[in-house]
Amino acid sequence: MIAAPPSRRARLALALITALAVPAAVAAPAAADPVRSPAGTGPLTPAFDAAAARYDVPRDLLVALGYAETRLDMHAGAPSASGGYGLMHLASNPQVRTLDEAAARTGLPAAALRTEPAANVLGAAAVLRAYADQTGLTPAARDDLGRWYGAVARYGGAREPSAARLYADSVYDLLRTGFASDQGETVTGRAVTPQRGALERASSPGDMGTLSTDYPPAAWAPASTSNYTVASRPSSHRVNYVVIHMTQGSYAGSISWFQNPASQVSAHYTFRSSDGAVTQSVREKDIAWHAGNWTYNTQSIGIEHEGYVDNPAWFTDAMYRASAALTRSLTTKYGIPRDRSHIIGHVEVPGATHTDPGPNWNWTYYMQLVNGVTGIGSGTVNTSSANLNVRSGPGTGYAIVGSVAAGATVSVYCQAAGTTVTGPSGTSNVWNRIGTNRWVADVYVNTGHSGYIPGVPRC
The missing domain is CATH 3.40.80.10 (Peptidoglycan recognition protein-like)
Structure with missing residues (x-):
């Protein structure tokens, strides 16, 4: 039974949050689970494992839903613009009451659901499972990711079918393409066919059938x-x-x-x-x-x-x-x-x-x-080592967030002044932004220009 007796709530809340915070308390998932990617390595891994196991919800579906909502960020317990809390966006507004539903179904107090990551994930799993049960999803069908579409759409709380479909499609797009979060959670892309039911006939705002008359791309x-x-x-x-x-x-x-x-x-x-x-x-x-x-x-x-x-x-x-x-x-x-x-x-x-x-x-x-400075430059990575470090900002003091291989072609979206570096192309303080929060020193990229590239914006 999903709902916990009210008389046990305080004791259950403490026990669940404590258990979820300790990785050793989380049972290992079955090796043959077809809807689970390789285990994550981040601090949220035990929470997703435990919530998925407790409520028999596909783990990757939970991770994708949270990533679509918040990039798995708790935002220090502060609410979103629509009154949603935590990495799973448990909402408390006049239309959507998933926070209250989570409290009723887990026995956890609202304060914990708003501020404790493990409780927040557990609450979302309980709500999603309840919605799936109400659609008639049987235990034998729970491993089929496509069958959870209706429950995901309902979780988003949209009033209009087109918005409900847009919400659920955004989650399923992540399942199809895969992603890696900053918190260490990884979901491997896979073929999944969403079973939209009545929403199949709803025109998503992203479809080409419903366009703006003011601005054609919209x-x-x-x-x-x-x-x-x-x-x-x-x-x-x-x-x-x-x-x-x-x-x-x-x-x-x-x-x-x-x-x-x-x-x-x-x-x-x-x-x-x-x-x-x-x-x-x-x-x-x-x-x-x-x-x-x-x-x-x-x-x-x-x-x-x-x-x-x-x-x-x-x-x-x-x-x-x-x-x-x-x-x-x-x-x-x-x-x-x-x-x-x-x-x-x-x-x-x-x-x-x-x-x-x-x-x-x-x-x-x-x-x-x-103002029309929209050009994108490009260049070839030139380094004597196998890979060139990519940093989170324009300088050697920023964190290393990845690497690019020698000889790889990169796009340069904009350039900025940063730490002065000496490399194969001389000495310069120009840095190239090659992606979101991804920077490399210009002296390690052959762009056909010395320093700033004509037509490329300054960051």
């Missing part, structure tokens, strides 16, 4: 009419600003939140981190409720970007470039100057109580892209 998934003001801009109000936001949540979850009448928030556009995909939720002529300042709302276009301000892993080149293309289009359409007085962060709106897009947002790079 999908169209309208916000609830309770969350924006119908207007006739720019005739009624001049559009003077573009306001940059971070969602403090996932792409699919944010689009769903705008469709929730209780949220009382919306934005015109939302960008996905992984590939720069964009969805429009409010027409440009209408006033989205995004800036927390009515005057600025009436005069601006609000653009959300998937991720959290405190985790730079969300800030991808694909998202920067796609967003800058939209902003460039908007500035042309409405005659908005392409400067930092008119392209601003949410934090810069008078009276703002939010800090987004935060210190990890690269304004220099973004504004160069908006």
Whole structure:
């Protein structure tokens, strides 16, 4: 039975959290489990193992769901924009009550579910298992990842079928492609056929069948009419600003939140981190409720970007470039100057109580892209050793986050001044960003230029 008797909650809470925190207490998974990747090595591994075993939920499905929601980040117990907590985004808002459901089904107190990683994962597994049971999923079918699709879609809490499908598809895309998290959890990609049921007929906002009439690259998934003001801009109000936001949540979850009448928030556009995909939720002529300042709302276009301000892993080149293309289009359409007085962060709106897009947002790079400096350079790694270290920032003082092989071709998205290094091409302080938080010294890359590459943005 999934639900624990209320009278045992306090004792069970302590026992479960203590057990989950100790790797030795976690039983080894069956070697023949067809839905499990090789064991992770990070601090969350025991929590995922124990939760998957306790509630008979595919481990990789749990990891993928958490990765899609938060990149497996607890965010110090702070809630997301839609009231979700922890790495599994247990939600407590007028529409979605997965936090309360987790408390009821595990016997764990809400405080532990919000702040303890092991409890948070256990709660999500309990809720997901309950949803699967309610869809009629039998014990014999639980190893079939595709059969969990309905439970995953329900976990996201979307009101509209299109948003529910977008949410579940994002999880299943991760299962198909595989990924490795910063916490050491690895999911190997595999062929999986999601069984969407009634949602098969729902057009996901990412499908080509539902497009924006304002900005052709965008999908169209309208916000609830309770969350924006119908207007006739720019005739009624001049559009003077573009306001940059971070969602403090996932792409699919944010689009769903705008469709929730209780949220009382919306934005015109939302960008996905992984590939720069964009969805429009409010027409440009209408006033989205995004800036927390009515005057600025009436005069601006609000653009959300998937991720959290405190985790730079969300800030991808694909998202920067796609967003800058939209902003460039908007500035042309409405005659908005392409400067930092008119392209601003949410934090810069008078009276703002939010800090987004935060210190990890690269304004220099973004504004160069908006102003048309969009070239990408390339080069060949030139090192006498087998591999060249890749660092998390432009300097030798930054952590090593990987390596590239000698002779490999790399893309150079932007360049910055950093630690002076001597290498095969001489001595220079120029560093090349070859990916999200991935940097190599320019003196180890043959780009055909000495130092800065013409047309490539400065980071």
